[in-house]
Amino acid sequence: MTLPLYDYSPLPTRPRLTWPDGKRVAFYVGLNIEHFLLGKPSTSIWPLDLDPDPLNHGWREYGARVGIWRIIDILDRYGIRASALLNSDVAQHNPQIVKAGVERGWAWLAHGRTNSILHTGYEPDEERRVLTEITDTIEAATGQRPRGWMGPGLTETHNTPQLLSELGYQYLLDWTNDDQPYRLTIPGMFSVPYTLELNDLGLFQRGLSGPDFLQMVKDQYDVLRDDLAGTGRVMALALHPFVIGQPFRAKYLNLALEYVASQSDVWLTTSDDIAAHFATV
Known part of the structure; x- marks a missing residue:
């Protein structure tokens, strides 16, 4: 029988959570830095079975070739360090991206090997070997052993x-x-909030516009700041360079981060620092 990973904890019953300097919202950018296998079905703009698949593969690869650099410029503008959700295969195929993130002091999280293969179906010994390889590859490339995980x-x-x-x-x-x-039932392990809602991939694939995205970021921040005032919250913004890195969308990412960074009660941080702080409370 598999033991539960976490217990139920209603938010109003928890002790007050405080962030450094009394900030109300801990904000981080979860920047998905991914490698995709040519000819392997994955995140697609058109659901077609093609091999080779220049239509979908080219759309995804725009992120590594162009979109990521546009996002880096925007993050630098507001002094935001990314929480980089890194496929370990990126270290081999796009080392220039890793180098740019290391120079900026990004936090590095393991995000599997490639987003063309889900992290499922492993027997324990095989999974231990795969996770060790992923971890060692990221540590060698970044000089930082990853402390956080998000599966493909x-x-x-x-x-x-x-x-x-x-x-x-x-x-x-x-x-x-x-x-x-919150604490998991595995000693020393935590869950840190991420988001499937304030996530460019899902939002724009559902047909929302840049102005819609901007308003959602503002609304998310405002409500988290004011909701149950007095206890700290986390606001994650999930980004994919091949989506938000498109010029007509990047304009609104810039405006969204300008808004968040201008708030007096925001802690601009990383998921690593959120976990480290929570471990002390």
């Missing part, structure tokens, strides 16, 4: 959290069920 497509096995703990990880992003971090 937010996927895990029942053994993933325990195996990650044994490898020195501290937190998961896969369980998007809260506005605050």
